Amino acid sequence: MAAPKTLFEKVWEQHVVAEPAGEPPILYIDLQLVHEVTSPQAFEGLRLAGRKLRRPDRHIATVDHNVPTTSAQDRLVIADQIAAAQVNALRKNCAEFGVEFFDVQDRSQGIVHMIGPELGATKPGMTIVCGDSHTSTHGAFGALAFGIGTSEVEHVMATQTLSQPKPKTFRITVDGELPFGVTAKDIILAIIGEIGTDGATGYAVEYAGSAIRALSMEGRMTICNMSIEAGARAGMIAPDETTFAYLKGRRFSPQGTAWDEAVAQWKTLPTDEGATFDRELHIDATELAPGVTWGTSPGMYANIDGTVPTLNDAKTEADKKSFARAYEYMDLKPGTPMSDIKVDAVFVGSCTNGRIEDLRAAADIVKGQHIATTVRAMVVPGSQAVKRQAEEEGLDTIFKSAGFEWREPGCSMCLGMNPDILSPGERCASTSNRNFEGRQGRGGRTHLVSPEMAAAAAIAGHFTDVRKWKQ
Amino acid sequence: MEPINVLTSTAVPLPLPNIDTDQIIPKQFLKRIERTGYGDFLFYDWRYNLDSPAKEPNPDFVLNKPEYKGSQILIAEKNFGCGSSREHAAWAINQYGFRAVIAPTFADIFFSNAGKNGIILVRLSEDDVKTLLDRSTKNSKHEITINLEAQTVTDNEGFSAHFDIDPFRKYCLINGLDDIGLTLRHVADLDKFEAKHDKEFWSAPKGAM
Numbered sequence A: 001m002a003a004p005k006t007l008f009e010k011v012w013e014q015h016v017v018a019e020p021a022g023e024p025p026i027l028y029i030d031l032q033l034v035h036e037v038t039s040p041q042a043f044e045g046l047r048l049a050g051r052k053l054r055r056p057d058r059h060i061a062t063v064d065h066n067v068p069t070t071s072a073q074d075r076l077v078i079a080d081q082i083a084a085a086q087v088n089a090l091r092k093n094c095a096e097f098g099v100e101f102f103d104v105q106d107r108s109q110g111i112v113h114m115i116g117p118e119l120g121a122t123k124p125g126m127t128i129v130c131g132d133s134h135t136s137t138h139g140a141f142g143a144l145a146f147g148i149g150t151s152e153v154e155h156v157m158a159t160q161t162l163s164q165p166k167p168k169t170f171r172i173t174v175d176g177e178l179p180f181g182v183t184a185k186d187i188i189l190a191i192i193g194e195i196g197t198d199g200a201t202g203y204a205v206e207y208a209g210s211a212i213r214a215l216s217m218e219g220r221m222t223i224c225n226m227s228i229e230a231g232a233r234a235g236m237i238a239p240d241e242t243t244f245a246y247l248k249g250r251r252f253s254p255q256g257t258a259w260d261e262a263v264a265q266w267k268t269l270p271t272d273e274g275a276t277f278d279r280e281l282h283i284d285a286t287e288l289a290p291g292v293t294w295g296t297s298p299g300m301y302a303n304i305d306g307t308v309p310t311l312n313d314a315k316t317e318a319d320k321k322s323f324a325r326a327y328e329y330m331d332l333k334p335g336t337p338m339s340d341i342k343v344d345a346v347f348v349g350s351c352t353n354g355r356i357e358d359l360r361a362a363a364d365i366v367k368g369q370h371i372a373t374t375v376r377a378m379v380v381p382g383s384q385a386v387k388r389q390a391e392e393e394g395l396d397t398i399f400k401s402a403g404f405e406w407r408e409p410g411c412s413m414c415l416g417m418n419p420d421i422l423s424p425g426e427r428c429a430s431t432s433n434r435n436f437e438g439r440q441g442r443g444g445r446t447h448l449v450s451p452e453m454a455a456a457a458a459i460a461g462h463f464t465d466v467r468k469w470k471q
Numbered sequence B: 001m002e003p004i005n006v007l008t009s010t011a012v013p014l015p016l017p018n019i020d021t022d023q024i025i026p027k028q029f030l031k032r033i034e035r036t037g038y039g040d041f042l043f044y045d046w047r048y049n050l051d052s053p054a055k056e057p058n059p060d061f062v063l064n065k066p067e068y069k070g071s072q073i074l075i076a077e078k079n080f081g082c083g084s085s086r087e088h089a090a091w092a093i094n095q096y097g098f099r100a101v102i103a104p105t106f107a108d109i110f111f112s113n114a115g116k117n118g119i120i121l122v123r124l125s126e127d128d129v130k131t132l133l134d135r136s137t138k139n140s141k142h143e144i145t146i147n148l149e150a151q152t153v154t155d156n157e158g159f160s161a162h163f164d165i166d167p168f169r170k171y172c173l174i175n176g177l178d179d180i181g182l183t184l185r186h187v188a189d190l191d192k193f194e195a196k197h198d199k200e201f202w203s204a205p206k207g208a209m
Ligand code: SF4
Pocket: A064, A065, A111, A112, A113, A132, A134, A350, A351, A352, A410, A411, A414, A415, A432, A433
């Protein structure tokens, strides 16, 4: 009998093209997702070397990072000339190299990590890359998906492969029922808080356990999305009935008998009984609480009923130094109760939490209420599909009457490459994934939270325990 | 990619952990479609006084201290290059004039990006890094030699350490090799693999192909 294997090993082995002696293995890439920011230099590289795209049919492109989210008109004519040039470069490159492109006004446009799954392009057992670190999102489907740099984007364009050292394996098992008010976002924030922002460097992580199985695809994507914030390039979850139900009938999903065969194949992917991992971690879901990051690294995390940690809580000398710097940047004193922290801005969106379920959860909190007078708040759906669905359900009306702005799809204030930014000193409750210094605008202060927690903070004007809020 | 083997230079100390790629090069410079010209934007928010209209250099930031001008080695603490996958971070470091970074650990994606741009990343123990950081902080003339062939780091004050590097990465750095060309040596294997793999429609991105 063959030795038991992990999900990661199965997908990896099915994609090894060659294992040249003394070199990393050459891995076949099933799908490359392309966006405007990390692709122009790669296309230019191909052009300079006189190379073609080996498999245009294994590429999909869209615009997300740079596009304004204010109105459909602002997106067609982008005022920022440098941003407009970048979007135009992608248009031109896709036409020249034969890549299917979902432009700003397309029904399928959205953040690159939203549209892969929505189109059914992301599927179990695939290898997927993109010039963006949050490519780990697609691992929620049991794909091996990871972010790469622009030289590697060009490499995949030219060869449909990557020369890739094999990562080690790490299983994180989350068992038990999630308490009321605790979400997928809180699971992943707690994991990062536990292992640190470099805790999974060099590993492909598999998330397992009953709490993960119980999550919707949206929740699973939130978890895999932030794997990179723990240092892991890839996070994976075994495909199951939830995965198949999500994929069935999507534009690029197999149809008819091909569908049945595909499902039969996907069912062979989950980790075999008895397979071993290089590292294991167990988390008890029943002990988790809604979380808020307090500092400038996603690992600087506290429960909502906790306080900003003190220097004594820092585990190492290096952490002490980061804590001290973070207190100053965030303008917070150690020991401050998290629920005393006031917010000026609220952002609901991004490839972490810009999906329909996230918007429903946030709308549920704000329904019939109004945001605090001191707060500006916006909802930016992650994709055109999410925006349409939300509008059909009337969520836009709920948000607008509560005082939120309702925007066009894109990355928006997740990284503030477009005009959506924080002013120096502004404090934001954000459903995105990074709270680095200046991430949402120079001098801006970001606290990462779930959509529920962001919505509640918008109404209260400060962080508040959503468990009490709902009861 | 420019071949590199032995590098001797003074070093710039940046004694902070978790320096993320948003700090190395802020997002506003990611809108450019060129591959060059990023050196001036390295550590932009730390390097310039952005509150003033003239945006003059911040005299307290180490890169702006005249005694550290021309250094080709950067030293930092653990998890250097974490966060966003932007290769612009490697371009900025390279185009500013750094050829090597020394730290206890590096984030994965930054690690591959640096390699593709001929930057030597040297992993040393936390203690060794601290020694070098202290010496470079006290003395801007503190000179470090990185020998890729021998895999050693030495300095002009008696420091000496061995570092590990993947043999293939070392070979590419020393010979300045283009990765795409290397992979294309295996195009026969690739054609064969692809012909079979294309029939496995379950992993075709756009439905059955
Ligand atoms: S939403 Fe944020 S994290 Fe996601 S792809 Fe866009 S910028 Fe990156």
